[in-house]
Each structure stands twice: as C-alpha cells, then as structure tokens.
Amino acid sequence: NRHDRAFAEWIAWILEAEGYRTVNQAWDFGAGKNFVVEMQRAASESKRTIAVLSKNSLESGFVQAEWAAAFAQDPTGAEQRLIPIRVGECMPTGLWAQIVYVDLVGVEEAAAEELVIQSAKRAVTQERGKPSQKPKYPQSGDRSKPLYPPTIAQNLPFENVVFVGRDTELEKLHQQLQTSQTVSIVSIRGMGGIGKTELALQYAVRSKTAGHYPGGLCWINANPLGSGAIAGVGLELIQFARTYLDLQPPEELDLTGRVAFCLRHWQPGAVLLVIDNVQEYDAIAQLFRGMESRFKVLLTTRSRFGSPVREFAIEVLTEAASLEVLRSLVKDGRIDQDLETAKRVCEWLGYLPLGLELVGRYLARRQDTSVAQLYARLQEKRLEARALLKAEPGMTASLGVTAAFELSWQELGEEAQGLAKLLSGFAAAQIDWAWVVQCWQGEDEEELEDLRDEDLLGLHLVTRVDQGVYQLHPLLREFFASKMTQEERKQIRTAVAIVMIGIAKQIPETSTLEIIGEVTQAIPHLKAVAEDLMQMKSREESGILEGDDLTWVFAGISRFYEGQGLYADAEPWCVASLEVSRSLFGEQHPSVAASLSNLAGLYCTQGRYEQAEPRYLQALELARALLGSNHPNVALCLNNLAGLYHAQERYKQAESRYIQALQIGIQALGEEHPNVVVGLNNFAELYQALKRYAEAEPLYLQALSICDQQLGQAHPYTQRTLQAFADFLSQVKQSD
Numbered sequence: 001n002r003h004d005r006a007f008a009e010w011i012a013w014i015l016e017a018e019g020y021r022t023v024n025q026a027w028d029f030g031a032g033k034n035f036v037v038e039m040q041r042a043a044s045e046s047k048r049t050i051a052v053l054s055k056n057s058l059e060s061g062f063v064q065a066e067w068a069a070a071f072a073q074d075p076t077g078a079e080q081r082l083i084p085i086r087v088g089e090c091m092p093t094g095l096w097a098q099i100v101y102v103d104l105v106g107v108e109e110a111a112a113e114e115l116v117i118q119s120a121k122r123a124v125t126q127e128r129g130k131p132s133q134k135p136k137y138p139q140s141g142d143r144s145k146p147l148y149p150p151t152i153a154q155n156l157p158f159e160n161v162v163f164v165g166r167d168t169e170l171e172k173l174h175q176q177l178q179t180s181q182t183v184s185i186v187s188i189r190g191m192g193g194i195g196k197t198e199l200a201l202q203y204a205v206r207s208k209t210a211g212h213y214p215g216g217l218c219w220i221n222a223n224p225l226g227s228g229a230i231a232g233v234g235l236e237l238i239q240f241a242r243t244y245l246d247l248q249p250p251e252e253l254d255l256t257g258r259v260a261f262c263l264r265h266w267q268p269g270a271v272l273l274v275i276d277n278v279q280e281y282d283a284i285a286q287l288f289r290g291m292e293s294r295f296k297v298l299l300t301t302r303s304r305f306g307s308p309v310r311e312f313a314i315e316v317l318t319e320a321a322s323l324e325v326l327r328s329l330v331k332d333g334r335i336d337q338d339l340e341t342a343k344r345v346c347e348w349l350g351y352l353p354l355g356l357e358l359v360g361r362y363l364a365r366r367q368d369t370s371v372a373q374l375y376a377r378l379q380e381k382r383l384e385a386r387a388l389l390k391a392e393p394g395m396t397a398s399l400g401v402t403a404a405f406e407l408s409w410q411e412l413g414e415e416a417q418g419l420a421k422l423l424s425g426f427a428a429a430q431i432d433w434a435w436v437v438q439c440w441q442g443e444d445e446e447e448l449e450d451l452r453d454e455d456l457l458g459l460h461l462v463t464r465v466d467q468g469v470y471q472l473h474p475l476l477r478e479f480f481a482s483k484m485t486q487e488e489r490k491q492i493r494t495a496v497a498i499v500m501i502g503i504a505k506q507i508p509e510t511s512t513l514e515i516i517g518e519v520t521q522a523i524p525h526l527k528a529v530a531e532d533l534m535q536m537k538s539r540e541e542s543g544i545l546e547g548d549d550l551t552w553v554f555a556g557i558s559r560f561y562e563g564q565g566l567y568a569d570a571e572p573w574c575v576a577s578l579e580v581s582r583s584l585f586g587e588q589h590p591s592v593a594a595s596l597s598n599l600a601g602l603y604c605t606q607g608r609y610e611q612a613e614p615r616y617l618q619a620l621e622l623a624r625a626l627l628g629s630n631h632p633n634v635a636l637c638l639n640n641l642a643g644l645y646h647a648q649e650r651y652k653q654a655e656s657r658y659i660q661a662l663q664i665g666i667q668a669l670g671e672e673h674p675n676v677v678v679g680l681n682n683f684a685e686l687y688q689a690l691k692r693y694a695e696a697e698p699l700y701l702q703a704l705s706i707c708d709q710q711l712g713q714a715h716p717y718t719q720r721t722l723q724a725f726a727d728f729l730s731q732v733k734q735s736d
Contacts, residue, residue, distance in 0.1 A: 001063050002167070003056040006210040007087040007104075011050060014116050043069045048081050048123055053101060054088030080123040085116065153216035153244035153267070156204050157396070163202050164328060165321025166195070166314075170203055173312055174212070177272075177296045183288060183308075187278070187299040190314045191460040191473060192404035193354030196300040198396045199314060200274050203298070207272060215269030215294065216244065222278045233275060233284045234259045241266070259287050263295070274298045279411075281305040302408055304458045313460075316351040316473070319343060325353070329360030338371040345375050350474040354397050354404060355388060361395070362387035383478050405479045408459045416455035417483065419448070423462065423472050424480035425492035429524035433468045438502075439495040469521075497529045501549050504556025508716055509601070511563025523560055529553050530573065533580050550584070551577055551594040558598060567606050574599040590633065593622040597640055604644050616641045632675065635664040639682055646686055658683045674710050677703045677717045681724055693732050700725045 005026055012022040023042040043049065049070035057063040067082060074081035077099065084092075084101035092101070102119045104112045177184050188196045204217050220236040234255045241247040241262035249258035271294060278284065278299045288297060299309065317325070326335045326342060335342045349355035363374060378385050383402050390400040397404070412420065422439055423431065433452075440448055452470070456462040463471050472480070484492065503522045507515065530553045554577030561570035578595035585591055600615035620637040627633055642657035662679040669675055680703040687696035704725060707718040 001052070001054070001056040001060045003206070003209075004052045004054050004087060007054075007085075008052050011052065011085060011116055014113050015120055018117055018120070020120060039066060048083055051082060051084045053084050053086040053090060053092065055090040056088070058090055058092065080126070083119055083123055085119070152208055152211070152214060153240075154204075154208055154218070155240055155244065156208065156217060156219050157201060158394075163198060164324045165317045166199055166202065169199060169312075169314055170206065173199070173203055173298075174207070176310065176312055177298065182293050183291045183295055183297065184293075185288065185297040185299065185309045186312050187281075187301050187305055187309050188312050188314060189301055189304065189460060191352075191476065192302060192399075192408055193352050193397070193401055193475075194314055194316065194460075195353035196302075196314065197276050198353065200276065200298055200300050201396060204272060204274055213270045213272040213296070215267055215271035216240075217272045218244075218274070220273065220275045222275050222284065231255060234287055237273070237287070238262055256286060260290060263291055266295075269294070271295045272298060274300075276300050279303055281309055302459050304460075317353060317356070319346055319351065322346040322349075322351045322356050325356045326360045326363070329357070330363045332367065334363065334371055341371045341375050345371065345378065348375070348378060348474065352401070352473065352475055355401055355475060357395060357397070358391070358400065359387045361392055383475065383482060401475060402479065405476060408461055409479070409483070411459060412455055412461075415447075416451045419451045420456060420461060420480045421484050421488060422492055422495075423456075423470070424477045424484070425489075425496045426472075427524040427528035428472065428474040428477050430465050430469050430471050430521055431525070432521060433470060435496075435499045435522075435525075436470075438499045439492075441495075493529075493532060496525065497532075497549075497553070500526045500529050501552050501556075504552045507556050507559045507563070509559060509562075510716075510720075511559060516560065516563055519556075519560060523557060526553060526557055530557060530576065533584075534576060536580075536584060538584070550581065551591045551598070553577075554580070554595070555598050558602065562602060562605060567602065570602055571599075574602050588622070588626060590623070590626055593619045593626065593633070593637070596622070597637060600644075601640060604640075604647065607647075609644060609648055612644055613641075616644060630664050630668055632665060632668045635661040635668065635675075635679065638664070639679055642686075643682060646682075646689070651686065651690060654686055658686060672706055672710060674706065674715075674717060677706050677711075677721060680706075681721055684728070685724060688728050688731065691735070693728075693735075696728060700728060 008024050009026055012024045012027070015022050023046060025039075028042075029038050043066060049067065051057065051063070051067045051070075067084075070082040073079075082099065084099055086092075086101045086103045086105055089105060092099075102115050104115065107115065173186070173188070176186050188200055190196050201219075204219065207213050208217055218237060218240045220233050220240075222233050238249060238255075238258050241249070245262075245265075245267055247262050247265055249261040251258075253261060273295060275284070275297065276299075278301045280303070281299070281301075288295075291297075299305075304311070323335060323339075323342060323346060326346070345359060346356065349359065359374060359378070363369060363371070374387065377387065388401045390403070391397045399407075409417070409420075419436075419440075422436065425439075426435070437445055437448065452462065457464060461472075461476060463473070465471050481489075500522060503519060504526055507519055533550065533553060554573045558570040558573040558577075561567070561573075574595070578592065578599060581589060581591040581595045596615045596619035600612040600619065603609070603612035603615070616637065620634065620641060623631065623634045623637050638657045638661035642654045642661060645651070645654035645657065658679065662676070662683055665673070665676045665679050680699045684696045684699035684703065687693070687699070700721065703721045704718075707715065707721050711718050713719075
C-alpha cells in the first residue's frame with residue numbers, strides 16, 4: 001500500500017544488494033504505464049511475492065487482489081511463493097492468520113535486514129532456519145528492545161484516518177521544504193476548513209515513517225495572539241526538548257535564550273518543527289534567529305506572510321477526491337447508490353474537506369439517513385444544518401464550518417466585513433472587480449483595493465482567479481450573507497441588480513460571438529438577480545426595479561441564449577419575465593407588454609408564428625391602452641408585428657404596420673432619432689423582398705444618413721444597415 005512505500009523500497013534495496021531481482025511500483029511503474037497491466041505482468045512473471053503487511057495493506061483492495069494471486073499459485077505454502085513481512089502493528093485474520101510472516105515490528109535495522117535476507121534465501125533454497133551455533137540460555141528479567149525504524153523524538157497529534165486527494169501536495173511540500181540552503185520556513189495557507197492542519201500532520205506522520213527527520217518532529221500549537229504567541233510557542237518548544245531530548249536549558253536565561261540553548265544542543269539530524277495556526281509571524285520570528293539549516297519549519301495559517309516565509313497554498317478537493325472522502329466514512333454503499341445526489345452534496349459544500357468530513361461522519365452515524373435526505377436538510381437549513389455544526393472525536397479539526405469561518409470574520413475590520421457582505425450579494429461565480437467598484441459608489445477605489453488585498457485575500461476569504469476577477473467559496477458566501485441585516489441585504493441586492501441590468505441592456509437582439517464572450521461572466525449573476533425576483537411576493541419587495549428594469553433582467557439572459565441559437569434555454573426566462581411582471585405589477589403594466597413582446601419575438605425567431613402572433617397583438621393592445629397610440633413603445637410593437645407578417649409573406653399587413661410604426665416613431669422622436677433607423681431598415685427590407693427597389697433605396701439611404709450623423713461607424717445599427725444595403729445593391733445588380 002502507498003502508505004508503506006518507504007518499507008517496500010527498503011526491502012527491495014536490501015534484496016537487490018544480495019543479488020535478487022525485484023519489481024516494485026515506485027521504481028518500475030513509470031509515467032504512462034498501465035498500473036493494472038504492469039501489476040498483472042509482475043504477478044505472473046515473478047517467482048515470489050512479498051506482501052508488506054500493515055493495517056494499511058490489510059484494508060487495501062488492491063493489495064488483497066495482489067496477494068490473493070500469489071496465494072492461489074501456492075495455497076499450501078510448499079513453494080513459499082508468498083512471503084509476508086509485517087512492518088506495522090496489525091492483526092492478520094482469515095487466511096493471513098494461517099501464513100507465517102517475517103516480523104520487523106520492534107526490530108532494529110541491522111537485525112531487520114538480516115531477517116529479510118534470510119527469509120529470501122530460505123524461500124529460494126527451501127533450507128531450514130536452524131542456526132549454526134547453540135542458542136544462548138534465556139535470561140530472566142525485562143530488557144528494553146531497540147525499535148526499527150529508529151526511534152524518532154516526536155509529539156505528533158492523533159492521525160486522522162480520513163485523508164485522500166492530497167498525495168501530490170505532500171510531494172510538492174516536501175520538495176519545497178528541502179530546496180533552501182538556509183533555514184526553510186514554509187507556510188501552508190488556505191481558508192478555514194480547507195485542511196491545512198491535516199496536510200501538515202499527514203506530512204509529518206509520513207516523514208516520520210520514511211525517516212526524513214531523524215533529529216525529531218516537534219508539533220506546536222500557536223493559539224495566543226500578539227506577544228502571547230512567542231511565549232506559547234517558545235515554552236512548548238522548550239518542553240519538547242526537555243521531555244524528548246533530555247535537554248535542561250539554564251533557568252537564569254530568558255525565554256529566547258532558553259530556546260536558543262535547546263536549538264544549539266538539539267540532537268543530530270534534520271528536524272521538522274510544525275507550528276499550527278500561526279496568526280502573526282512577526283510575533284514568533286525571533287525564535288528562529290541563528291537556527292541551523294537542518295531545521296525545517298512548517299507553519300499553518302489563514303494569513304499571508306512575506307519573506308522569509310514561502311507560501312504553500314492549498315485548494316479545495318476535486319469532485320473525485322471529495323466522493324472518496326465520503327466513501328471512506330460511509331462504507332455501506334449509500335454514496336454510490338445515489339451518486340448524483342452525492343455529487344450535488346459535494347458541489348454545495350464547495351469540495352471543502354472540513355464540510356465533507358462532517359457530513360460523511362454524520363451519515364456514518366445515521367445509518368438510516370439517505371444521501372437525498374442529507375442533501376434536503378442542507379438545502380433547508382444551510383450552514384445551520386446539524387451535519388455542519390461541530391466536529392467530533394477522531395477529527396483533526398476541532399470546529400464546525402461556521403465556527404471555523406467565525407475565527408477569520410473576527411479578524412476583519414468593519415469596512416472589510418462590509419466588502420465581504422457585498423461580495424456575497426453576487427452569485428457563487430467569478431466576479432469582475434469593476435462591478436464591485438460600481439456597487440461601492442462614493443468610496444476611494446484604492447482603499448477598496450486595500451480591503452480586498454490586505455484583509456480578504458490576506459485571510460484567504462476570497463480567491464483571485466485572474467486579472468481583475470475574484471470569487472468566493474460557496475460556503476463562505478453563505479456565511480457572509482448570514483451576517484447581513486435585512487436593510488443591508490436590500491441595499492446590496494439593489495446595488496448588484498443595477499449593475500447587472502446595465503450589462504443586460506448592452507446585449508443586442510442579434511449577438512455576435514464577441515458580445516457573447518464579453519457578457520458570459522455576468523450571466524450567473526444576472527440569473528441570481530432574476531431568481532431573486534422570482535421569489536418576491538409583492539411590488540414593494542422589488543425596490544427600485546420597476547418597468548423596463550425588471551424586464552431587462554430576464555430579456556438579457558434570454559438574448560444571451562437566443563444569440564447562440566439555444567432557444568430551449570432562452571424560453572424559460574421569457575416565460576418567467578411574464579409571470580413575474582404579472583405577479584408583481586398586475587396585468588395592466590408596461591413590463592407585461594414588454595415581456596409579451598420578448599416571448600413572441602423568441603417564438604418568431606423559431607418560426608413558431610401561431611404562438612407569436614397572439615402575444616404580439618396582446619402587447620400592442622396593452623401598450624396602446626397604457627401609453628397612448630403615439631408612444632414609441634407602440635411603434636416598437638407595430639414593428640415587431642410587421643416583422644412577423646413579413647416572415648409569413650403577409651406583405652400587405654406587414655406594410656401597413658411598418659407605415660404606422662415609422663410615422664409614430666418620427667412624430668414621437670423626430671426624423672433624426674437613432675430608433676427611427678430600425679423602422680427605416682425594416683420598411684426597406686420589405687420593399688426589397690417585393691422587388692420594389694425604387695422605394696427601398698431611399699429608405700436605406702435615409703437610414704445610413706442618420707447612422708452617419710448620430711451613431712458612427714462602429715454602432716451595431718450602422719453595421720446592420722451597411723450590411724443590409726450591401727445585400728440590397730447585390731440583389732439589384734443580379735436582377736439587372
């Protein structure tokens with residue numbers, strides 16, 4: 001098993017030094033090779049299999065399969081094809097209990113080496129294990145027994161059995177600690193609950209097994225703040241030296257002097273100092289002055305430190321690793337029985353190790369609770385769900401999710417807390433910093449950046465994704481939102497909505513790939529605003545989102561999908577716009593008319609004319625009743641209806657509506673208004689379809705004149721008119 005890799009390599013080295021040939025995964029299964037194929041080849045071609053026995057291997061499915069293959073070739077043990085070597089405390093049961101194993105537990109290295117060599121020789125030669133000299137007469141009395149691997153001074157805490165998905169991080173962490181020629185100080189950074197302490201502990205435990213730090217592994221908790229930190233860390237280090245190294249620093253020295261004495265007289269070999277939960281590096285920095293380069297210092301922290309500390313940031317787990325965490329705790333198959341819901345649980349938890357372990361242990365305790373029931377409880381009670389509230393014995397973490405986040409929250413000033421609340425008002429997606437600045441009106445932009453960089457990023461409460469792009473972990477977003485008062489929630493919701501509506505209004509009916517790319521990042525946030533509106537029960541709740549503003553929330557999302565030809569994705573938002581408008585404002589409201597027009601337009605684009613026409617007619621009738629017959633919105637409705645008739649080749653009906661729309665537009669807005677361009681283009685395209693070229697051309701030229709004077713070459717209306725006129729000229733030329 002991978003946990004016993006150090007012993008496997010040691011055994012292989014000893015045997016190859018004696019002339020045997022060995023195969024082991026660490027040396028022979030290189031990158032790109034198929035593990036299963038290579039293992040099958042090794043099992044079939046090797047004459048003997050050594051099983052490295054420990055608690056880890058006895059619980060491993062792969063190891064079980066490998067030794068079973070060797071056992072099947074020699075079930076009676078006559079040829080000694082299977083040689084078990086026990087390297088860790090474990091109790092072999094079943095078939096294992098019937099096989100004699102070589103026991104290295106509690107044996108010093110020289111003796112262990114001899115045992116491995118002799119067991120291999122006897123297996124090959126089938127010789128008896130009778131010694132050449134008469135054994136000594138057993139002496140009575142107790143006698144201490146040397147240990148192998150050599151006893152390493154250490155005070156590591158209890159090791160959590162739940163640890164998956166971090167093997168790569170362990171390797172990188174080891175490399176980073178070894179690269180410096182001076183004292184190496186590395187900090188494991190990350191948000192609360194991400195598993196900083198667990199990673200440090202697993203690294204220390206595995207380093208102990210591998211013998212990386214024969215000089216000792218000292219674990220210190222740095223709980224006090226400020227000046228109390230140096231006293232706490234210093235005293236723990238001195239206590240370790242007294243207890244495990246038998247050092248007695250002179251009492252007349254001050255704290256720093258006693259620490260320096262211990263470091264100078266520390267036993268030989270590389271040393272690992274782990275200081276957990278460091279909040280202020282400067283408070284303990286003086287303890288490391290004059291330290292030899294053989295000392296490696298590993299810190300865990302939520303904070304950001306500068307030189308000489310090198311950062312080792314860790315992220316949340318992958319989906320696969322998250323599911324493996326749940327499976328390792330819930331061993332009765334419930335996770336795979338409802339795998340899709342288990343994936344939703346992992347996603348809602350943001351793949352945070354603390355959250356995953358808490359809910360996994362919750363399910364393990366409640367054997368009659370299904371994964372679906374757990375997910376429903378999480379959705380109902382959010383961060384207040386029982387499964388997330390507190391840690392239990394056996395966990396490395398001592399706090400529940402909310403309590404872990406609260407530690408960081410208390411370190412923030414009032415303004416930084418306000419920024420955190422504002423960020424939680426956006427969706428659980430990437431946030432353009434420019435949107436935050438727009439919401440935070442009237443404040444100094446540089447001060448806002450300080451709050452972001454020094455406070456939120458400094459405590460790992462927000463993640464920088466890219467240039468000017470940031471994101472909150474979903475559970476942190478929930479936590480920050482829970483800190484808002486009702487009035488703050490209303491203000492933040494409104495501010496975010498205004499910014500998102502401004503983006504929605506920039507999405508044209510006919511979108512280009514460039515426009516789609518520019519607004520893609522805003523769509524999750526626009527959806528969050530829309531979903532918020534869908535939950536509202538009264539007009540008062542919608543705040544300032546009246547009329548067009550409300551309609552644009554849904555129209556922007558619909559246009560985003562419609563522009564990509566994703567009509568099935570666009571339609572629900574058009575329908576929702578109509579339902580929300582009716583629910584909040586009643587049947588007689590301009591937003592209802594706008595929603596009807598948008599839905600009809602989507603149907604028209606798909607050729608669903610029978611569904612489009614009655615909705616266009618309803619929108620026209622409602623606009624006239626609410627706004628009067630000469631309002632620009634009435635002209636828009638007439639244009640839309642005319643476009644439908646045009647598409648159906650009902651040209652006479654289309655022509656009369658285009659004429660009415662153009663007349664109303666000119667009367668209401670003036671002959672040079674940009675909106676008149678739309679009516680002129682539509683009218684010209686109708687005459688072009690009817691091959692009434694002499695009537696179409698002056699309309700195109702009039703539209704181009706308005707574009708040239710009012711809009712400029714880059715405006716979408718100008719581009720569309722130029723393209724339409726070019727198509728017109730081409731058609732005229734072909735007809736000649």
